[in-house]
Amino acid sequence: MKKKIAVIGSGFSGLSASAYLAKAGNEVHVFEKHDRPGGRARQFSTDDGYVFDMGPSWYWMPDIMDSFFADFGCQTSDFFELISLNPQFEVVFSEGKISIPESLEELKFLFERIEKGAGLQLEKFMQAAKFKYEVGMQDFINKPCHNWSEFLSFKIVKSAIKLDLLTGFRAYVAKYFKSEKLRTLMEFPVIFLGASPKDIPALYSLMNYGGYALGTHYPMGGFYQLVLAMKKVAENQGVYFHFNKTVESINTGSEKVSSLTINGKIHEFDAVIASSDYHHTETLLSKENRNYSEEFWQNRTFAPSSLIYYLGIDQNIPNLEHHTLFFENDLDEHIDSIYEEKKWPERPLFYSCCPSKTDSSLAPLGKENLFLLMPLAIGIDDGEATRELYLNNMLSRIERHTGIKDLRSKIEYKRSYCVSDFISDYNAYGGNAYGLANTLGQTAVLKPKIRNKGLKNLFYTGQLTVPGPGIPPSIISGKIVANELIKLKN
Ligand SMILES: Cc1cc2nc3c(=O)[nH]c(=O)nc-3n(C[C@H](O)[C@H](O)[C@H](O)COP(=O)(O)OP(=O)(O)OC[C@H]3O[C@@H](n4cnc5c(N)ncnc54)[C@H](O)[C@@H]3O)c2cc1C
Numbered sequence: 001m002k003k004k005i006a007v008i009g010s011g012f013s014g015l016s017a018s019a020y021l022a023k024a025g026n027e028v029h030v031f032e033k034h035d036r037p038g039g040r041a042r043q044f045s046t047d048d049g050y051v052f053d054m055g056p057s058w059y060w061m062p063d064i065m066d067s068f069f070a071d072f073g074c075q076t077s078d079f080f081e082l083i084s085l086n087p088q089f090e091v092v093f094s095e096g097k098i099s100i101p102e103s104l105e106e107l108k109f110l111f112e113r114i115e116k117g118a119g120l121q122l123e124k125f126m127q128a129a130k131f132k133y134e135v136g137m138q139d140f141i142n143k144p145c146h147n148w149s150e151f152l153s154f155k156i157v158k159s160a161i162k163l164d165l166l167t168g169f170r171a172y173v174a175k176y177f178k179s180e181k182l183r184t185l186m187e188f189p190v191i192f193l194g195a196s197p198k199d200i201p202a203l204y205s206l207m208n209y210g211g212y213a214l215g216t217h218y219p220m221g222g223f224y225q226l227v228l229a230m231k232k233v234a235e236n237q238g239v240y241f242h243f244n245k246t247v248e249s250i251n252t253g254s255e256k257v258s259s260l261t262i263n264g265k266i267h268e269f270d271a272v273i274a275s276s277d278y279h280h281t282e283t284l285l286s287k288e289n290r291n292y293s294e295e296f297w298q299n300r301t302f303a304p305s306s307l308i309y310y311l312g313i314d315q316n317i318p319n320l321e322h323h324t325l326f327f328e329n330d331l332d333e334h335i336d337s338i339y340e341e342k343k344w345p346e347r348p349l350f351y352s353c354c355p356s357k358t359d360s361s362l363a364p365l366g367k368e369n370l371f372l373l374m375p376l377a378i379g380i381d382d383g384e385a386t387r388e389l390y391l392n393n394m395l396s397r398i399e400r401h402t403g404i405k406d407l408r409s410k411i412e413y414k415r416s417y418c419v420s421d422f423i424s425d426y427n428a429y430g431g432n433a434y435g436l437a438n439t440l441g442q443t444a445v446l447k448p449k450i451r452n453k454g455l456k457n458l459f460y461t462g463q464l465t466v467p468g469p470g471i472p473p474s475i476i477s478g479k480i481v482a483n484e485l486i487k488l489k490n
Contacts, residue, residue: 002027003270005485006260008247011039012471013462014275015230016068016478021273022237023072024486029269030239031262033246037231039275040426040433041471043224046413049364050312053224054417055433056471057353057371058192058323059217061210064137064472065226068479072233079229081220085358088216089323091188092401093181099321100185104213115179125176125186128162129209135159136206141476144484145445145466164202165440172202184331191375194303194469195437196335204438210472216323218358226471247276250284250458257458271457271488273481277435278448278464280427291453291460301442303434303469304338304375305419307382309391312413313368319402320368322357326350326397334375342377344386350374350394367412378430382418391416434470435463443468450481459485 003026007018010032022028036042040055059065059082066076076082086102098114101107104126112119139159143150164172173186187197189207219225231241242262249261250272259268274281279297282290329347337345353371356363363369372394376382395407404410419431436442447466452458461481463469 004268005029006031006247006267006269006272007275008260008272008281009039009275009462010034010037010231010241010243011275011462012041012227012230012474013478013481014039014273015227015234016475017273017275017461017482018239018478019072019230019234019237020479020482021485022234022239024482028234028237028239029267030234030241031245031247031260032241032243034425035243037241037243038224038227041223041227043222043227044310046312048312048413050310050367050369050413051222051362052310052369052371052415053222053355054308054310056223057355058211059219059223059226059471060192060207061214061472062217063214064475068230068475069233071479072237074233076229079232080225082217083220083358084215084217085322087321088212089325090321091181091185091325091327092397093184094328097401098181098185100212100216102215107212111177111182114182115177118177118179118182121176125205126209126213128164129205130213131159132163132203132206133209135163136203140444141467141473142480143444143466144450144480145447146449146451148445151444164205167202168198169200169202169204170197172205173197184327187331188325188327192434192470193438194434195301195439196332196339198332198335199301199437199439201440201443218322218355220359220361222355222359222362230475247274247284250274250281250289252286252289252455255454255456257455271459271485273459273461273485275460275462275478277426277428277432277462278460279429281460285455289452289454291449297429301339301437301439302378302430302432303437305378305380305422305428305431306417306433307374307376307387307390308417309370309372309387309394310413310415310417311370311372311411312363313370313407313410314412315368315410316366317354317368317370317398317402317404317407320352320354320357320398322354324352324354324401326352326394326401328397338375338377343380344376344390345374348374348390348393350397352394352398375433376419378419378432380419382420382431384416387416387418435468438468450477450484456488457485 087099108119356369422431
């Protein structure tokens with residue numbers, strides 16, 4: 001029988017869950033507190049012609065997005081043009097810089113030039129990473145992770161050693177490469193998982209394959225094209241979207257959710273999927289119905305928050321790539337400021353994205369769209385004066401790298417975004433940007449559960465649940481939870 005299902009939030013996980021639920025014949029309503037879909041991947045435009053993607057900028061693992069569209073009988077190219085960047089990105093070190101080429105063959109030559117034998121080592125590293133990617137994507141990532149027995153298939157047990165579940169990522173990389181620069185390059189992709197390479201299992205070298213080998217892509221028109229495409233898919237399945245609608249409480253009857261209070265009005269549903277941040281979702285429930293206590297959340301390792309600047313620059317910036325990592329300072333020192341000391345970094349690393357280098361629709365002619373991001377500890381003070389201090393630091397490093405003079409005077413649009421904005425916009429615990437870190441103790445079955453323990457028709461999805469942070473995992477998370485609800489119904 002057709003069920004009436006509410007989805008809270010329209011980020012990638014909410015969009016994905018809603019589309020699969022509607023495809024299974026349900027009446028699905030998505031309630032989003034903002035005026036547009038996308039969540040952390042929203043986009044905004046300025047009066048003077050700049051268009052900024054607010055969050056994601058690295059389109060990795062394109063096969064996951066392709067398979068979402070394929071599940072609905074379409075393909076990515078039906079919605080937007082996806083291009084492969086060459087170079088994929090540039091890394092600026094204190095001495096010199098490295099451009100990562102599109103082709104893995106060229107990357108091997110580059111590694112060989114930096115360290116004798118490293119070309120072959122990269123080939124071996126990538127072979128192992130490809131195996132992990134394939135097993136991980138087919139047999140690991142789609143599990144609801146209620147308990148470990150889901151992983152007791154012959155294939156998984158047989159592969160366990162090759163998956164390097166119990167080896168640390170950093171030690172694993174060190175077995176392959178001696179050069180400090182090469183190690184940093186190989187460690188960089190796991191930063192997306194929201195934790196230090198010290199604390200992440202070597203299984204996640206699958207990220208290196210998902211990035212370096214499958215390539216860094218860009219959707220023309222900006223990342224928001226992916227949001228719009230997924231919304232279109234959901235609408236084609238019959239999903240109803242309701243914007244500027246804040247869910248204020250989740251109301252319960254006996255062992256079930258009965259209704260939601262939305263903008264002061266009560267609406268009844270047969271089931272609810274919450275893609276809003278997990279901790280916030282639980283605050284919408286009475287205490288006895290929550291899966292986890294405040295203490296539980298205090299003891300989790302959250303992925304970082306971020307300081308972001310969206311800048312409109314009134315001239316072209318020479319010598320700057322689409323993606324540039326400013327890694328002149330020590331990676332561990334910055335990571336320690338996030339996880340150990342929980343304070344603003346003294347010698348920060350940061351990332352710059354200049355998508356107008358690839359896509360002229362994002363800035364007026366002859367001008368640049370510049371997005372700067374510096375990962376930060378959650379929960380710290382983020383006053384305007386501190387933000388500006390760090391902006392100056394980033395600008396002067398871009399000046400040094402590109403040769404442009406007095407970049408500050410060329411800023412014609414400026415907006416900053418930081419910890420307190422993540423809290424007020426997304427109800428994000430501590431202002432986290434990327435959810436929970438994928439440490440070993442917070443992987444798979446050890447992640448917060450996708451189902452409420454007492455209320456059988458309440459489910460959770462999104463980057464704080466399985467499989468974890470990032471766009472591809474969030475899309476998969478929506479599919480997992482939709483399937484669980486569909487199974488329950490059956
Ligand atoms: C700055 C930044 C850069 C990133 N870069 C990348 C990248 O390059 N590549 C990549 O793969 N990933 C990246 N990520 C991660 C990726 O964007 C996220 O993992 C993903 O978008 C999370 O989707 P989600 O559906 O779990 O959550 P969200 O996008 O947060 O969606 C949750 C939605 O719920 C809504 N909501 C919350 N509370 C309520 C309520 N009470 N009522 C109604 N609605 C509510 C929110 O408004 C939001 O729209 C980045 C994230 C950030 C923040």
